[in-house]
Amino acid sequence: MTTRKIISHSIQAPTVTVPGSKYLANRYIVIAALAGGVTTLRNLPQNDDIEAALEAVSQLGARVSYVDDGVVEIEGITNFQLDSDITINCRDSGTLSRFITAVASNMTSDVVIDASEQMKQRPMDEVSQSLRELGVVVDSDKLPIRLRGPILGGVVELDTSRSSQYLSGLLIACLRAESDTRILLKGKTVSSSYIQLTKDAIARFGGVVSEVSDTELLIPAKQQLRATEINVASDVVSSSYFMAAGLLAETSIRLESFDFESPQGESQFYMVLEKMGAEVVKQGESLVVGYKGPLKGIDVDMGDMPDVVPTLVVLALFAEGKTNITNIAHLAFKESNRIVDLCDQLNRLGANIEYSNDSIHVSGGQDLQLSNLSSCHDHRLAMSFALIGIRLPGVVVEDAQAVEKSFPLYWEFLEKIGVKSEEL
Structure with a gap:
């Protein structure tokens, strides 16, 4: 098991091309x-x-x-x-x-x-x-x-x-x-x-x-499927971490080769951020998400984009007002119980997060204190928790190797955009 401490950041309008989905x-x-x-x-x-x-x-x-x-x-x-x-x-x-x-x-x-x-x-x-x-x-x-x-x-x-x-x-x-x-x-x-x-x-x-x-x-029987050639589109969930990183650093970030046509609900996450007050610009196949002032808490149904809920909860910690996230009961059956484990870990920072079996309620603007956070062997929690270090340098993510499940180069990608961490 590895542990990572987020040391500092110097994010300045970076450009990122996220690996395939x-x-x-x-x-x-x-x-x-x-x-x-x-x-x-x-x-x-x-x-x-x-x-x-x-x-x-x-x-x-x-x-x-x-x-x-x-x-x-x-x-x-x-x-x-x-x-x-x-x-x-x-x-x-x-x-x-x-x-x-x-x-x-x-x-x-x-x-x-x-x-x-x-x-x-x-x-x-x-x-x-x-x-x-x-x-x-x-x-x-x-x-x-x-x-x-x-x-x-x-x-x-x-x-x-x-x-x-x-x-x-x-x-x-x-x-x-x-x-x-x-x-x-x-x-x-x-x-x-x-x-x-x-x-x-x-x-x-x-x-x-x-x-x-x-x-x-x-489904008709005995179908003869044909081999094909496919260029796997960029992963829209992985893109969410970089959108959030730019907003937490109060700058902008450009995501190249963003899959705007994806039916995957998480591809619409930038619309949630826009509702919170982010500036969103589409430029061809690129998406630019920029900071233009403090984010605002919102009420949002995340039933069709469950895998970016941890990203949203971390952002909501630093937004003004309350964020109410609903229709997420299925998060209890992920790599961890992403309702209970996510909220319980973040509350160790002194956050004010309440939850039920299908909702999470985050009060933003709390006075957070440094603490070790366990990923609970969940890649989504590990990657989201790392972002907290942009606002709270020194935060430690335990079981940090969980990112290998979906994004083994995550820590290197954070380094490329200016978020530095060290393995303890």
Whole structure:
């Protein structure tokens, strides 16, 4: 476990190009494994989650070749009957655990899906039960899970009120089902923009998902996906940290190659910042976020952009007035409980943050005191907590290596824009 202290900053209108999106990359990798031919992925982010995903599809029989930095070729699986049982370790990736469990259900030999101790605590009930109803043999509702396919298809009900990843995984997996699959949605679907991300990714490989109604999806059987070439767009969640860094330093920041067209809810985070008083300018494919005065507290529904909630909470600490963040119950099922752990850690600074099972309420302008903050082994908390050091130099982030999950070069990127830290 590593610990980082934020020493100082000298941010002066920097320009940043953020690495490719792990959300897109995770989808492209598993779909490429089901496609015929060789898919080329460029600007692929290099982090622990993506390494785990590439290793997982290779264990299932896809051929993975590293061509250059950030460039990978994936030849799709040709034999869905493995010679021997395999165990796939999803490490700390909740997304992969849901996606690869569904994809592996196309195999006609036994596959065990396992993960870190922390990931074993995350719910898998919905995807396990859905796969059983679609003809897959599944031995458990929690990791590790042993399963054997193939997916026969049919009709299944799915509760998406806790995580959209269950649905995304099934949409991808059922592309190869023996017969058509109808998924009936129940409960309020959280992070619906991530479902659109999955549908768009499937379409890039020639796959089809039809919307029968708002609560019913149809996936035609035995689809022949086509290999393709994709330049992975910049990660919009990672971009949020640099937007916040510029505002906390009372300067501006330019983000190059920003993905304005992304259906991912977090791509609209700059609009939240604009509502708080930031100056936002679009310049071609660049986004400039600038400070033009103290930020103001706001009331905001973050249901469709959950992964930038920690970034927003940190900004809200230094805003005027109160920020009320709602519709975020699904944050309890991330790498940490991002409601409880986020707020409890920040309150160690003397912050005034209240929370419920689906909301966070931050009173800005508090007199904060230096304290060590634990990332709780959550990359989003680690990266957000680091930003506090711009206003409160000397703050310490424990378990700082958690950033390796999605952004291993985060500390170097902060250094490039003028935020200095040291490993203790």
